[in-house]
Amino acid sequence: MGSWWRGTALVFQRATVETLRSRAFRILTGVLLLMSLGAVLVPQVLAQETKTYTVATIGAAPPELVSALDASGRAGEFEVEYVTGATRDEVRTAVREGDATVALAGDTLYASSTSAGSFPAVVAQAVVSVRVARQLAEAGLTPEQVGSLQGIRPPTQVSVGDLHNEARGAVGLAMGLVLNLALLYAGGTIATAVATEKSTRISEVLLAVLRPGQILVGTVLAVGVITLVELLVLGAPLAVAARIRSDFALPAVATTDIALAVVWFLLGFAVYGFLFAAAGALVDKVTEVNTVVQPISGMLLAGYLLSFFFIVMEDEAHGFWSVFLSMFPLSAPVAMPLRWASGEVPVYQQAVAMALTAATAVGLVVLASTVYRRALLVTGHRVRIREVMGGAV
Amino acid sequence: MKLEIRDVAHTFGDRVALDGVSFEVVPGVLTGLLGPNGAGKTTLMRVMLGVLAPLRGEVRYDGRPVRPEDRRHWGYMPQERGLYPGMPAGEQVVYFARLHGLARTEAEHKARGLLEELGMADRWRDRTDKLSGGLQQRLQLATALVHEPDVIVLDEPFAGLDPVAVASLSESLRQRARQGCSVVFSSHQLDLVQDLCEDITMIDQGRTVLAGEVATLRAESGDRQLRLHVETTSREWLGRFPDVSVVSDQADELRLAVPRGTDPLEVLDAARASGPVVDFGLDLPTLSQLFLAAAGPQPRKSMKVA
DSSP states (O other): OHHHHHHHHHHHHHHHHHHHHSHHHHHHHHHHHHHHHHHHHHHHHHTOSOEEEEEEEESSOOHHHHHHHHHHHHHHTEEEEEEEESSHHHHHHHHHTTSOSEEEETTEEEEOTTTOTTHHHHHHHHHHHHHHHHHHHHTTOOHHHHHHHHTOOOOOOOOOOOTTOHHHHHHHHHHHHHHHHHHHHHHHHHHHHHHHHHHTTHHHHHHHHSOHHHHHHHHHHHHHHHHHHHHHHHHHHHHHHHHHOTTOOOOTTHHHHHHHHHHHHHHHHHHHHHHHHHHHTTOSSGGGHHHHHHHHHHHHHHHHHHHIIIIIISOOTTSHHHHHHHHSTTTHHHHHHHHHHHSOOOHHHHHHHHHHHHHHHHHHHHHHHHHHHHHHTOOSSOOOHHHHHSSOO | OOEEEEEEEEEETTEEEEEEEEEEEOTTSEEEEEOOTTSSHHHHHHHHTTSSOOSEEEEEETTEEOOHHHHTTEEEEOSSOOSOTTSBHHHHHHHHHHHTTOOHHHHHHHHHHHHHHTTOGGGTTSBGGGSOHHHHHHHHHHHHHTTOOSEEEESSTTTTOOHHHHHHHHHHHHHHHHTTOEEEEEESBTTTSTTTOSEEEEEETTEEEEEEEHHHHHHTOSOEEEEEEESOOOOGGGGGOTTOEEEEEETTEEEEEEOTTSOHHHHHHHHHHHSOEEEEEEEOOOHHHHHHHHHOSSOOTTOBOO
């Protein structure tokens, strides 16, 4: 077994290094990184200007209020400017004419009806805070006690998404699309790698020292890791931005969905990776790869489109076809994440679908290994499945 | 250690590729597996290497059926380039060395030594697909030899090579054989490898048609020809040798077919008695002639005569 893994590891290592070194990988990684960074940075650039609010007061603004609003400004990434007026009418006019966002006159807070947003609430909260502090001091509390009372913060607010909400559904849709594209990309890479080894007769040299399963597993694992790296490149900036920036958030339940999508990607990869490898062994020339992988790509795409139709467009996450597609091993890897994100899926269905897909993957490894081993030695024409699944080769 | 191929048969569907081929590869002896294209040479080599399972027969090594771990100490060079196009040359040799069980450090050490020997030391970092055809052939040889195999199997190693490259590759193989390796190579260019082979097995349509030591096969052949330049036009002296026939009779050369049972020296003495002999020689049959004599008269377009 040690020798088996050593040989497989060598194939894996070579295939990984070769792919990382390839121009196609560098270009794709660059594009994905740009796309991901763009999704994070463009909105930020567009919203680059720090918001500035103007408070109009009768006479100079009380220092405690200025201090409280400055503190809020630092936390909320806005700045506050102050203008003064002599009378209530003057400060109210300043708001009406757009010279101030809000105006404070005694117990009245005038707010612009167009550009104030939530700022009036912030000012009102600051006014209340200043007055409460003043009264507490007058009641005999020490400044430390007043500060302690002011330090009381409201509970941390956590958004809880509805199990069936639009944002979550959109994440599921995006996940399904990304998984589909990732599997298509990885499948094409695997098939091309196998076809290259066959057309250059490297496979013949390899088969003299390795078993077909070693070459197959090593190649599929390498492309799988590379594809995960690509997905990481695509997802990392989004995830980091969601963690560190208050104005950039993923839908509340999306994290679970993403974790589940990764599991389904791995299962989908196990099912389709070996099929693509077997298809790659059928070619006579590398240029035939696109033709031989078409049935598999078509199957993958059909699974996604049917899932999209029944689960998203028809909105029947619990309908017969939705359940069938999410349980059928060849469509489950794209259908189940979509169905999961669209509504509640019983845990037992998730478990059964995963078990079925995993079992199918094992069966396909055996089948693909047979096709692969036999097809590699047939040259001079494109191999038909019947040829390699029939008599001994 | 001796490699034995015993009664190996293989079919592709209804087509018989090999039908009971047997031969031996002895250490220190260069053995040629010869025959026209489509004779079954590549299939036989694939069976030897375990890439194909034979329908019948077996491959034995060191007196017992060959085991997969034995093949880790064999080197194989396929008919076409079995190299990764985008991989640097040195890395390629190291990779194949490691596939054969060498540790990384040892693999690098041996790869550098071998590329030095093959005149490719300065090509270590070059991409394989940027090398010339000749250099790629040398690199392919390096991947087959880097782990210092006990058995070297080469499928059509001379195909497409110029005479200089043929000489260089021949010398490399002779050197390995002198070191005790069992070396077997296939070729359809029979006369090109005539001087390299010591033992041969000729196959045609999946069957062995001739096998043995090249020198013995040629010497014992009935197709010997005596070449004479006799300064007389009389041919009466030939009457003493009824089994000897005239192949050609030109002004400066009389070519005679001397069958087994007739001593060529006696024919030469008779010629000298009839007039001065200014030039003579005994031509043994070429491998192509031996093949045609053994396999039958049907034309074989795919066999090349150098």
